[in-house]
Amino acid sequence: MDQSKEQRILNTVSYNAVKGDPESVMKCIDKYCSQYEWAMNVGDEKGLILDKIVEEADPSVVLELGTYCGYSAIRIARLLKPKARLLTIEFNPEFASIAKEIIDIAGLSDKVTILEGHSEDIIPQLKKKYEVETLDFVFLDHWKERYAPDTVLLEECGLLRKGSILLADNVVFPGAPEFLKYVRNNQRFECTSYPSHLEYMQVEDAMEKAVYLG
Numbered sequence: 001m002d003q004s005k006e007q008r009i010l011n012t013v014s015y016n017a018v019k020g021d022p023e024s025v026m027k028c029i030d031k032y033c034s035q036y037e038w039a040m041n042v043g044d045e046k047g048l049i050l051d052k053i054v055e056e057a058d059p060s061v062v063l064e065l066g067t068y069c070g071y072s073a074i075r076i077a078r079l080l081k082p083k084a085r086l087l088t089i090e091f092n093p094e095f096a097s098i099a100k101e102i103i104d105i106a107g108l109s110d111k112v113t114i115l116e117g118h119s120e121d122i123i124p125q126l127k128k129k130y131e132v133e134t135l136d137f138v139f140l141d142h143w144k145e146r147y148a149p150d151t152v153l154l155e156e157c158g159l160l161r162k163g164s165i166l167l168a169d170n171v172v173f174p175g176a177p178e179f180l181k182y183v184r185n186n187q188r189f190e191c192t193s194y195p196s197h198l199e200y201m202q203v204e205d206a207m208e209k210a211v212y213l214g
């Protein structure tokens with residue numbers, strides 16, 4: 001059975017990246033996906049915007065929805081302070097296992113925990129099973145039609161506090177219209193749009209930041 005694209009991404013990382021060096025893992029993935037096979041990593045252009053927002057927030061507890069190959073988990077975790085941690089939810093078992101290996105190569109396994117399953121099933125378990133009090137930062141990058149319902153679920157589960165930051169990828173392409181409508185018309189969120197481009201392409205995209213006001 002020939003390999004998947006995600007397996008080929010892991011191969012190129014394990015062959016070319018410097019072990020324990022997150023930046024070299026990111027560069028390796030970006031090089032491969034811009035030159036050989038497109039893949040849905042947040043990429044280096046939107047990644048720089050993500051970096052700035054994470055650095056400004058300096059979060060202790062981060063939730064990511066949609067791990068994929070672990071590129072954005074590495075991007076975020078490399079900026080976190082020593083005790084801070086990132087929980088990332090991935091439904092696709094192959095993606096989860098490839099991400100685990102890539103995160104390990106980056107040397108970030110002690111900061112990142114991959115939770116296998118659907119966001120709607122795992123979010124309600126975060127407080128009791130994963131000892132989360134509230135979330136400082138949430139990166140939404142899973143199924144776009146889940147962004148809005150999962151935002152409601154996060155609030156219902158008491159996981160958002162005054163100042164919690166939601167950052168959503170792909171609000172322009174593929175698009176997350178219900179999410180934009182929900183947060184932009186909701187007084188409990190302060191929204192900012194970050195225009196950019198789809199990873200490795202010249203197609204317009206954007207990320208949306210929604211700060212929870214409590």
Ligand SMILES: O=C(NCc1cccc(CNc2ccc3[nH]ncc3c2)c1)c1cc(-c2ccc(F)cc2)cc(O)c1O
Pocket residue numbers: 040041042065066067068089090091092095117118119120141142143144146169170173174198199
């Ligand atoms: O759709 C996207 N990503 C989400 C996604 C997609 C597939 C599988 C999974 C499986 N992982 C998964 C699922 C459900 C889940 N529930 N809880 C956790 C969880 C995890 C996740 C996406 C698409 C494009 C894109 C596609 C085509 C094109 F032409 C241009 C652009 C660009 C992106 O940056 C994207 O992020």
Ligand SMILES: [Mg+2]
Pocket residue numbers: 040041042141169170
């Ligand atoms: Mg995305």
